Amino acid sequence: MKPFADLLERLLYTQSRTAKLPQLRHYFATTPDPDRGIALAAITGELTLHAAKPALIRTLAAERTDPTLFALSYDFVGDLAETIALIWPPSQATQLPGLAEIVATLNSTAKPDLPAQIAAWLDAADPSTRLALLKLITGGLRVGVSARLARIALAEWAGHTTADAIEEIWHSLAPPYTDLFAWLEHRAPRPDPADAPVFRPLMLANPLETGDIAPLEAPLYRAEWKWDGIRVQLVSTAGGTRLYSRGAEDISATFPEITCPSPAVLDGELLIIRNGAVAPFADLQQRLNRKTTTPKLLRDHPAAVRLYDILFDGTEDLRGLPFDARRARLEAWHARNPTPLLDQSPLIEFRTLDDLEPPRANARSAGIEGLMLKRANSPYLPGRPRGHWWKHKRDPLTIDAVLMYAQRGHGKRSGLYSDYTFGLWRTDTELVPIGKAYFGFTDRELDFLDKWIRANTTARFGPVREVSPGLVLEIAFDAAQLSPRHKSGVALRFPRIARLRADKPHQEADRLETLMKLIK
Amino acid sequence: MPPVDTWLYPTPQGLYCAPGDFFIDPPRPVPRAVITHAHSDHARPGNHTVAASSATLALMRARHGPCPAETPLAWGEPLHHRDVTITLHPAGHVLGSAQIVLDHQGTRAVISGDYKRAPDPTCDPFTPIQCDLFITEATFALPIFRHPPAAAEIARLLASVALFPGRTHVIGAYSLGKTQRLIALLRQSGWNEPIYLHGALLPMCAIYQQHGIELGDLRPATVAEKRDLIGRIVLAPPSAIADRWARRLEDPVVCMASGWMRVRQRAKQGGVELPLVISDHADWDELNQTIDDTGAREVWVTHGTEDALIHEISKRGIKGRALRLIGYGEEEAA
Ligand SMILES: [Zn+2]
Numbered sequence: 001m002k003p004f005a006d007l008l009e010r011l012l013y014t015q016s017r018t019a020k021l022p023q024l025r026h027y028f029a030t031t032p033d034p035d036r037g038i039a040l041a042a043i044t045g046e047l048t049l050h051a052a053k054p055a056l057i058r059t060l061a062a063e064r065t066d067p068t069l070f071a072l073s074y075d076f077v078g079d080l081a082e083t084i085a086l087i088w089p090p091s092q093a094t095q096l097p098g099l100a101e102i103v104a105t106l107n108s109t110a111k112p113d114l115p116a117q118i119a120a121w122l123d124a125a126d127p128s129t130r131l132a133l134l135k136l137i138t139g140g141l142r143v144g145v146s147a148r149l150a151r152i153a154l155a156e157w158a159g160h161t162t163a164d165a166i167e168e169i170w171h172s173l174a175p176p177y178t179d180l181f182a183w184l185e186h187r188a189p190r191p192d193p194a195d196a197p198v199f200r201p202l203m204l205a206n207p208l209e210t211g212d213i214a215p216l217e218a219p220l221y222r223a224e225w226k227w228d229g230i231r232v233q234l235v236s237t238a239g240g241t242r243l244y245s246r247g248a249e250d251i252s253a254t255f256p257e258i259t260c261p262s263p264a265v266l267d268g269e270l271l272i273i274r275n276g277a278v279a280p281f282a283d284l285q286q287r288l289n290r291k292t293t294t295p296k297l298l299r300d301h302p303a304a305v306r307l308y309d310i311l312f313d314g315t316e317d318l319r320g321l322p323f324d325a326r327r328a329r330l331e332a333w334h335a336r337n338p339t340p341l342l343d344q345s346p347l348i349e350f351r352t353l354d355d356l357e358p359p360r361a362n363a364r365s366a367g368i369e370g371l372m373l374k375r376a377n378s379p380y381l382p383g384r385p386r387g388h389w390w391k392h393k394r395d396p397l398t399i400d401a402v403l404m405y406a407q408r409g410h411g412k413r414s415g416l417y418s419d420y421t422f423g424l425w426r427t428d429t430e431l432v433p434i435g436k437a438y439f440g441f442t443d444r445e446l447d448f449l450d451k452w453i454r455a456n457t458t459a460r461f462g463p464v465r466e467v468s469p470g471l472v473l474e475i476a477f478d479a480a481q482l483s484p485r486h487k488s489g490v491a492l493r494f495p496r497i498a499r500l501r502a503d504k505p506h507q508e509a510d511r512l513e514t515l516m517k518l519i520k
Numbered sequence: 521m522p523p524v525d526t527w528l529y530p531t532p533q534g535l536y537c538a539p540g541d542f543f544i545d546p547p548r549p550v551p552r553a554v555i556t557h558a559h560s561d562h563a564r565p566g567n568h569t570v571a572a573s574s575a576t577l578a579l580m581r582a583r584h585g586p587c588p589a590e591t592p593l594a595w596g597e598p599l600h601h602r603d604v605t606i607t608l609h610p611a612g613h614v615l616g617s618a619q620i621v622l623d624h625q626g627t628r629a630v631i632s633g634d635y636k637r638a639p640d641p642t643c644d645p646f647t648p649i650q651c652d653l654f655i656t657e658a659t660f661a662l663p664i665f666r667h668p669p670a671a672a673e674i675a676r677l678l679a680s681v682a683l684f685p686g687r688t689h690v691i692g693a694y695s696l697g698k699t700q701r702l703i704a705l706l707r708q709s710g711w712n713e714p715i716y717l718h719g720a721l722l723p724m725c726a727i728y729q730q731h732g733i734e735l736g737d738l739r740p741a742t743v744a745e746k747r748d749l750i751g752r753i754v755l756a757p758p759s760a761i762a763d764r765w766a767r768r769l770e771d772p773v774v775c776m777a778s779g780w781m782r783v784r785q786r787a788k789q790g791g792v793e794l795p796l797v798i799s800d801h802a803d804w805d806e807l808n809q810t811i812d813d814t815g816a817r818e819v820w821v822t823h824g825t826e827d828a829l830i831h832e833i834s835k836r837g838i839k840g841r842a843l844r845l846i847g848y849g850e851e852e853a854a
Contacts, residue, residue, distance in 0.1 A: 010794070013787065014793055019773075019793070022683050022684060066832075066835075072825065072827060073662050076825070077783055078785060082783070083664065086663075086666075086782065087663050087664050127668075127782075
């Protein structure tokens with residue numbers, strides 16, 4: 001367990017991807033099976049664990065510590081698990097089991113026996129291992145490593161394969177991945193996915209800046225809408241059907257209605273579509289937030305996939321074909337297999353790139369995020385190759401709002417006031433909250449905000465501070481939607497802090513009616 | 521016997537000993553001062569007469585120039601001044617750091633300044649002194665602060681140096697105390713390579729070496745070529761590690777050595793990639809152990825989280841009082 005805790009600790013403080021790779025490689029090279037495989041599952045989000053509630057560990061801590069000292073410490077640290085990890089009284093440490101054994105024990109221990117088991121582990125661990133344990137147990141393990149990065153590290157460490165090759169068998173494997181490690185260490189052949197419905201690496205687009213448009217030659221490109229849902233891959237083989245998110249996460253159980261009438265690997269956008277109209281992203285969010293679904297959700301929030309591309313037709317790999325040829329195969333496949341929940345994203349006709357500017361600028365209608373430009377002769381390449389696909393998003397909207405509440409952040413921002421609720425003026429004196437944002441600023445700005453908030457607090461409700469109106473934030477967002485669930489009646493899509501407007505008097509922030517006019 | 525607080529008490533000019541008419545670690549210049557140690561929040565320039573350990577006086581001279589009248593005191597050597605006897609004993613914080621023992625009409629007060637109990641090859645170890653009143657620091661006076669063994673933190677640093685051979689490890693460390701302790705710890709752990717220093721760290725190292733502390737091969741980082749520092753360990757003041765200064769280094773791994781590194785948010789704030797929990801202050805257990813070791817029934821607590829410590833010692837029947845003195849813990853805390 002200690003090597004895993006050490007790895008997590010270092011990853012937590014490492015910002016750059018390239019600096020994370022040596023740490024992962026070192027861990028895989030020096031940790032035996034099955035611990036390294038369980039760690040890999042934990043990092044990539046594939047670990048199934050009966051998580052405990054934070055209340056359980058809080059009760060454990062209360063049994064071991066003085067309440068006054070705990071309160072003072074928690075106030076200082078700002079994160080429950082970290083406070084407990086640090087304040088837990090030291091003891092004569094016995095040996096702590098490995099990660100795999102801990103996970104197996106967690107999953108097999110009866111609920112009433114869990115507190116005593118966790119306490120025994122905490123007794124045997126040092127502070128950083130205690131923190132890793134508590135985060136693992138309460139399901140708060142955020143390490144800032146994507147599954148993709150973990151696979152790159154595996155490939156680099158092995159030295160004889162690529163992250164894409166690992167990705168293509170990934171979903172036929174299961175923790176603790178001993179067959180994968182055996183292959184990577186030259187002890188066994190590559191695990192054969194046979195006809196398992198595995199994920200294929202997606203082809204991604206580069207953002208197109210306005211200045212980049214001119215050099216593109218219109219006849220070489222195809223244009224299509226960039227739909228405002230989530231990118232998915234629908235895989236159907238003799239071994240089954242799976243729906244994968246862009247990050248190769250299996251989301252089939254969340255969207256059970258999405259099936260595939262004939263074996264294929266399809267690339268598309270998952271959307272909520274009612275009577276042919278794409279619903280706002282917030283509607284899709286309602287379904288994404290759950291592991292499984294309910295009949296009511298299925299009825300009120302019907303999902304569908306709008307197809308962009310075809311990677312496999314049956315068992316035939318089409319990825320080497322140019323875009324135009326794949327598009328023809330997609331249309332043919334769709335004609336052979338008509339099904340209401342899969343439709344095709346249309347190509348947009350244009351002669352010059354200037355023709356595309358009005359539709360892009362006006363794309364703020366429901367369900368469209370912008371435009372995609374794809375080279376007609378590009379094969380389907382994994383990753384984000386330059387010069388093939390471009391995404392041309394519509395410009396964000398902005399509004400000047402007033403900071404109203406702040407909450408302590410989690411994970412790497414614990415302790416700092418980093419979650420912000422901001423509002424607009426409904427009358428000259430009444431602010432109404434319109435949204436929350438917790439990213440979009442630099443560490444320096446975060447620091448400034450944290451200090452400002454502490455100095456301007458008017459009330460505290462648990463972890464939340466109310467601040468006096470005074471600080472204006474320029475909020476960028478992709479869309480505004482009517483929302484009866486919000487006090488203001490409006491919800492923002494992708495709000496983020498574009499700028500701190502410490503220069504602007506708060507009375508001059510925007511009014512709610514200004515935002516209402518931006519609703520589509 | 522007069523209660524201690526009738527002859528030793530805080531004033532706006534600092535902690536004042538009335539029968540001796542002198543101040544301890546005064547924040548502003550006074551005619552007579554007794555100084556615990558040379559950190560600038562305790563040893564300010566401009567006092568007329570200064571009593572302190574000879575190492576502290578040497579460090580103060582290097583920082584501020586000489587003061588008009590210096591009274592160097594050896595460990596345990598009594599200085600009888602009016603109706604007060606002043607004695608110094610080591611505090612284990614930095615080179616020359618002292619506890620000031622004051623005896624007056626049968627009562628004894630100990631002002632510990634900053635102190636730690638963990639071993640430190642660069643200064644004499646803290647010795648507990650029996651007393652009626654103990655004045656303690658409280659920089660890390662929360663039970664979340666239990667400093668790990670410094671050698672284990674150095675081992676983490678050296679493991680990182682091995683893991684990133686193409687990068688330069690730059691460690692933020694205060695110029696007086698932390699820097700020399702880090703160097704000595706590295707030498708104890710078998711790191712015999714040259715250690716490169718920011719220019720601001722060199723003068724204090726020279727004084728340590730004059731006092732017989734072995735620091736090995738030290739070189740100025742400023743004149744070194746960027747590529748010559750790859751795989752090396754560089755020390756710099758905390759203000760320099762996140763600054764332009766550190767950008768001269770090849771893909772630096774920014775490290776920081778401080779007791780505050782125990783708390784993740786503190787470490788994240790400074791953009792630190794490798795936090796090292798190495799402190800020159802007593803942790804929670806050391807504070808409590810030391811208070812018990814002195815046998816004091818009354819404890820005054822300065823600069824830090826006084827509430828928690830006063831609460832804890834009250835459970836053992838010890839009377840605690842928060843002593844709010846101005847200016848402590850501002851510079852070289854941690
Ligand atoms: Zn000090």
